[in-house]
Amino acid sequence: MMTEEERIEWFLKLQELTNEREQSDACNDSAERGGRRRSQHPKQLTEEQLQQILADDEMRQLVQQLGFAKRAFKYNELADNTPDVDAEWEKFAANHASQLDTLDEEKPKPRFHAYFFTHKVAASFIGVLLASGIAFAAIQIARNINPSNPQQPTTEQANDKRPATSLPADTIKAGTIPSEPYVFNNVPLDSMLTAIAAVHGVQVEFENEAARQLRFHFVWKRGDSLDRVIEKLNTFEAVNIGVENKKLVVR
Amino acid sequence: MTRKDVESLFKTHYAQMYHLALTLLFDEAESKDVVSEVFASLLSGSTVVRADNAKAFLLASVHHRCLNVLQHKQVQERFARLLTEGTDTLISDNTVEEQMQMEELMRYLQDNLSPLSLEIFRLRYLKEMTCQKVAEALNVSRQTVHTHLKQTVEKIRKYFNSNSKAI
Numbered sequence: 001m002m003t004e005e006e007r008i009e010w011f012l013k014l015q016e017l018t019n020e021r022e023q024s025d026a027c028n029d030s031a032e033r034g035g036r037r038r039s040q041h042p043k044q045l046t047e048e049q050l051q052q053i054l055a056d057d058e059m060r061q062l063v064q065q066l067g068f069a070k071r072a073f074k075y076n077e078l079a080d081n082t083p084d085v086d087a088e089w090e091k092f093a094a095n096h097a098s099q100l101d102t103l104d105e106e107k108p109k110p111r112f113h114a115y116f117f118t119h120k121v122a123a124s125f126i127g128v129l130l131a132s133g134i135a136f137a138a139i140q141i142a143r144n145i146n147p148s149n150p151q152q153p154t155t156e157q158a159n160d161k162r163p164a165t166s167l168p169a170d171t172i173k174a175g176t177i178p179s180e181p182y183v184f185n186n187v188p189l190d191s192m193l194t195a196i197a198a199v200h201g202v203q204v205e206f207e208n209e210a211a212r213q214l215r216f217h218f219v220w221k222r223g224d225s226l227d228r229v230i231e232k233l234n235t236f237e238a239v240n241i242g243v244e245n246k247k248l249v250v251r
Numbered sequence: 252m253t254r255k256d257v258e259s260l261f262k263t264h265y266a267q268m269y270h271l272a273l274t275l276l277f278d279e280a281e282s283k284d285v286v287s288e289v290f291a292s293l294l295s296g297s298t299v300v301r302a303d304n305a306k307a308f309l310l311a312s313v314h315h316r317c318l319n320v321l322q323h324k325q326v327q328e329r330f331a332r333l334l335t336e337g338t339d340t341l342i343s344d345n346t347v348e349e350q351m352q353m354e355e356l357m358r359y360l361q362d363n364l365s366p367l368s369l370e371i372f373r374l375r376y377l378k379e380m381t382c383q384k385v386a387e388a389l390n391v392s393r394q395t396v397h398t399h400l401k402q403t404v405e406k407i408r409k410y411f412n413s414n415s416k417a418i
Contacts, residue, residue, distance in 0.1 A: 018331040067335040072353035085265045099294040238311040
C-alpha cells in the first residue's frame with residue numbers, strides 16, 4: 001500500500017510527465033533532453049496505462065478533489081472574466097441571421113406584407129388586380145384557417161391533460177399498450193417519465209433533481225420499445241437518461 | 252419564439268452560462284462555443300423554453316454539453332489539466348450548492364496556505380504552466396515549486412477528508 005505522501009509525490013511526478021510530453025511537441029529545442037527523457041521513461045505512458053492508474057480508487061479521488069479545487073480557483077476569479085454580452089449577441093445574431101429571420105417570418109403578418117410588396121402591379125390594371133388580389137388574399141387566409149381548425153381541439157386536449165395523474169398508467173398492461181402516439185405538451189420530465197416507466201414496468205430514479213422540472217413537448221409513440229423512447233428523450237439538450245436493471249436513471 | 256425572445260434570453264443568461272462553462276472547461280473559446288450551441292439549439296424550435304424555468308433549463312443544457320465535451324477529450328489531457336471528467340465525479344447539478352462548496356474550499360485554502368502557495372497552484376494548474384515555467388516566473392527554485400504544490404495538495408486532501416466531503 002502506498003502512503004498518502006507517496007501517492008501525492010507520484011501524482012505530481014505523473015502530472016509533470018504528461019505535461020512535459022504535451023509540451024515537448026511545441027518545443028523540440030533539445031533533442032538530447034528529449035532522448036534522455038525517453039530513456040528515463042522508455043515506455044511512454046499510454047491511455048490504457050493511465051486509465052489503469054486512475055482505476056485505483058484513492059488516486060481517482062485525489063484527481064477529482066484537485067479538479068474540484070481547480071474549479072474553485074477558477075470560480076474565485078470569475079469576476080475578472082466578465083463577457084461582453086452585447087458583443088457576443090451581435091456575433092451570435094450574425095452567425096444565425098437566417099434562422100433568426102425565419103423565427104420572425106413565422107408570424108403571419110410579415111409574410112402577408114412581403115407578398116404585397118413582391119408583386120407590384122402596373123398602374124393601369126390596378127383596379128382589377130387589387131380586386132383579384134383581395135380575393136386571393138381572402139382565399140389564402142381561408143386556407144390558413146381551415147386546416148388548422150380540426151387540429152386545434154386535439155392539441156388543446158393534450159395540453160389540458162396532466163399525464164402523470166390523468167393517464168391510468170397502472171391499469172395499462174404491457175401487452176395492451178395502445179399504439180397511437182401520446183402527446184406530452186409542456187409537461188415536466190418527472191411526470192412524463194413516471195407515466196412511461198409505469199407502462200413499461202420499470203422504476204424511475206432522479207440523480208439530478210433539477211431535471212425533474214424540465215418541461216418538454218414530446219410525442220410518445222407508445223408502440224416504441226423502452227430503449228427507443230429513451231433514445232429519443234436523450235436527444236433533448238438537457239436530458240441524460242440511462243437504463244440500469246429495470247430502472248431509469250436521470251443524470 | 253421570436254427573435255426578441257431569443258435575444259432577451261441570451262442577454263439575461265449569457266454571463267452565468269458562460270461562467271458555468273468556464274469552471275468546467277477552463278477555456279474561453281470552448282466555453283463560448285458551448286453557450287452559443289445551446290442558444291443555436293433553441294432556434295431549431297424543437298425545444299420550448301418557458302420563462303419561469305428558463306434559467307434552470309439553460310444552465311442544465313450548458314452543464315450537459317460541457318460534460319460531453321470533457322468526455323470526448325483524451326484521458327491524458329483530462330489528467331494533465333485536472334478536468335473533472337464524466338459522470339463518476341458526481342458533479343452536483345445544483346449550481347448554487349456547488350458554488351457554495353467552491354467558496355468554502357477557497358476560504359479554507361486562503362486561510363491555511365501562504366499567498367505564494369496559492370499563486371504557485373494557480374500558475375501551475377489554472378495557467379497550466381510546467382513547474383519549470385512557474386519557477387522561472389516567480390524566480391524561485393523548481394524544488395520550491397514542488398514543495399509548495401505538495402503542501403497545497405495535502406491541504407486540499409485534508410479539507411476533503413476532515414469534512415468527509417465527497418465530490
